[in-house]
Amino acid sequence: MAKKALKKKALPAKAANGHDTQHAVEQFLFRQAEVLDGKRWQDYIDLFSDDGVYWMPASPEQTTWDGTPAIFAEDKNLMTVRMKRVQHPDAWSQRPLWGTNHIVGNVMIEKTAPNGDLVVRSRFHMMELRRDATRHFAGSYLHHLKKTPGGYRIRLQRVDMVNAQAPYDYVLQVWV
Amino acid sequence: MLQQHTPNPAELVEPDRVHKAVYTDPQLFDLEMERIHERVWIYCGHETQVKKPGDYYTVQVGRQPMIMVRDAGGRVNVLYNRCPHRGSMICGDVHGNTGEAFRCSYHAWTFHHDGKLKTIPMMEAGYAGTNWTRDNPDCNMKQAARVENYRGFVFASLAADGPGLLEFLGPSKIAFDDICDRAPEGEVEVVPNCFRVIQNSNWKIFLENQLDALHPSVTHQSTGRAAHEVEKMIEKRTGKAPLAYHMLSAFATVTIDKWDNFQTLNYPHGHCILTGYMGLRPQDPDTLAYEKTLTKAYGAKRMEEILSTNIHHVLIYPGLSLQSPLQQLRAVRPLGLNRTLTEIWHFRLKGAPEPIYRRSLAYYNLVNSPSTMVNADDLENFWKIQVGLSGDGGDWVSFARHYGRDIENNGVVETAAGMGTSEAPMRNQMKAWAQYMTAGN
Numbered sequence A: 001m002a003k004k005a006l007k008k009k010a011l012p013a014k015a016a017n018g019h020d021t022q023h024a025v026e027q028f029l030f031r032q033a034e035v036l037d038g039k040r041w042q043d044y045i046d047l048f049s050d051d052g053v054y055w056m057p058a059s060p061e062q063t064t065w066d067g068t069p070a071i072f073a074e075d076k077n078l079m080t081v082r083m084k085r086v087q088h089p090d091a092w093s094q095r096p097l098w099g100t101n102h103i104v105g106n107v108m109i110e111k112t113a114p115n116g117d118l119v120v121r122s123r124f125h126m127m128e129l130r131r132d133a134t135r136h137f138a139g140s141y142l143h144h145l146k147k148t149p150g151g152y153r154i155r156l157q158r159v160d161m162v163n164a165q166a167p168y169d170y171v172l173q174v175w176v
Numbered sequence B: 001m002l003q004q005h006t007p008n009p010a011e012l013v014e015p016d017r018v019h020k021a022v023y024t025d026p027q028l029f030d031l032e033m034e035r036i037h038e039r040v041w042i043y044c045g046h047e048t049q050v051k052k053p054g055d056y057y058t059v060q061v062g063r064q065p066m067i068m069v070r071d072a073g074g075r076v077n078v079l080y081n082r083c084p085h086r087g088s089m090i091c092g093d094v095h096g097n098t099g100e101a102f103r104c105s106y107h108a109w110t111f112h113h114d115g116k117l118k119t120i121p122m123m124e125a126g127y128a129g130t131n132w133t134r135d136n137p138d139c140n141m142k143q144a145a146r147v148e149n150y151r152g153f154v155f156a157s158l159a160a161d162g163p164g165l166l167e168f169l170g171p172s173k174i175a176f177d178d179i180c181d182r183a184p185e186g187e188v189e190v191v192p193n194c195f196r197v198i199q200n201s202n203w204k205i206f207l208e209n210q211l212d213a214l215h216p217s218v219t220h221q222s223t224g225r226a227a228h229e230v231e232k233m234i235e236k237r238t239g240k241a242p243l244a245y246h247m248l249s250a251f252a253t254v255t256i257d258k259w260d261n262f263q264t265l266n267y268p269h270g271h272c273i274l275t276g277y278m279g280l281r282p283q284d285p286d287t288l289a290y291e292k293t294l295t296k297a298y299g300a301k302r303m304e305e306i307l308s309t310n311i312h313h314v315l316i317y318p319g320l321s322l323q324s325p326l327q328q329l330r331a332v333r334p335l336g337l338n339r340t341l342t343e344i345w346h347f348r349l350k351g352a353p354e355p356i357y358r359r360s361l362a363y364y365n366l367v368n369s370p371s372t373m374v375n376a377d378d379l380e381n382f383w384k385i386q387v388g389l390s391g392d393g394g395d396w397v398s399f400a401r402h403y404g405r406d407i408e409n410n411g412v413v414e415t416a417a418g419m420g421t422s423e424a425p426m427r428n429q430m431k432a433w434a435q436y437m438t439a440g441n
């Protein structure tokens, strides 16, 4: 009963401030890209909820990260391993100059839950420089966002790269 | 002719060092393809990659584009990916199902799954009076000279002569026995996903690294440390960290001085085994349940034997690395002098409980995927080696560590106790290399 009442209330509210939600979500995604390109690893991890997962499927047909091959399937603990590794002075492959640049766009809110949680789809293009070589990765993000008093937190980020199936000239070292 | 343009392979390999030309000379690379990769047994794929008739997977053997295909009779054939008419490639996709026959996209010649010609459009009228008749073998897609399958693992040799597959594998066949025997049903099934990663280095550099017991604690220090820190953090919070952390932290907890405790066993033809170091037989409920299933299938004694097989991984020269206890397989395909493709697969043990598969999956995702925190630093080393060797800073590469101290027994070279970091595997590989390269000279 209570649920029903909530829904009724939530609907007009969403219509009224739909634009604000779009704006807030875009800001969130842009900020995530900014944090990533700025190599602020801990800030990046903090954007995830405690049960959050960063997932890059091995193939586009996959529907869950659990129990299937994945290019990334990391909870916050594994993300912390990755962060600590990249920061370690003896991460030999990470010492030479490298950097990334993300552009995020085509942001579409796919689902809005009564409690404000969202499912958001977007597209990205990432250019990476490693030593003297440039690589490009592009694809789509699917964010399951949880609304918290401190702002959105990522419960699940699914990353489908269009070139995920192509052979990798070298490998991926941090999240895309 | 040959001697004028190509360095003489016999002069490049000494017992404890090799000349850098073996990694940097383009003519030697061509000779390697001719005398090694296009002669010896090369792994094509697992038969469960092609389950139904018409299922195919393309694969590179030496410089040759090939097709592995299942026929209606259940046999797995390996064919050259070339149309006998005007030479077009038959399969343009990496894998798929070709239906009842292969059909060339240029003029629609069709072929059975064993490569035999099926139809040519208007053949009678078009070829009357020529020798292009149905019984002319020139009308067929060419088959690999020899194909053999050991416990589901399909190999091809492009040379009609030479040792059979089992003779070639010798004691290294234990890799396939170990991976299959760990399955209660005695078989494995491929997980249909292949990660493909390019190495910007010569193919031999990867193979030499596979059994290099001195490098892990140096090269993989950062990941080992990071994983160990988080592992301890989780243990503090919940009492127990997932096994995946142990797989990574072992790189730091097994310090450089401990690697001499392991052993490599080096066999004819360049094959080699590195004994286990990860201690993957914890006594948790999942492992115990698995042991129970195995005991039911094989009896207690055999179960013990199977699970105490002491292997980290097995290298089958010149292009396959099999990590049987974790069901990982890496096939190495040289694409050029300093460009090498690795194809990375993992397997399910048929009949084993799901949590055992999850271990293999965790290793596949963390260590062998394109986001690997381990191989990333190996690849960096391989590239640096390739660049280092192309300069004039020195002519020789040293494999002298613990040279003269290995123990030789019936053609098997074992590293001596406390000398596991011996560069015996590299010496053994280069010995095989020199034998192949000088055969028939």
Ligand code: FES
Binding pocket: B083, B084, B085, B086, B087, B088, B104, B105, B106, B107, B108, B109
């Ligand atoms: S090239 Fe294949 S049918 Fe002509």
Ligand SMILES: [Fe+2]
Binding pocket: B209, B215, B216, B219, B220, B374, B375, B378
């Ligand atoms: Fe390594």
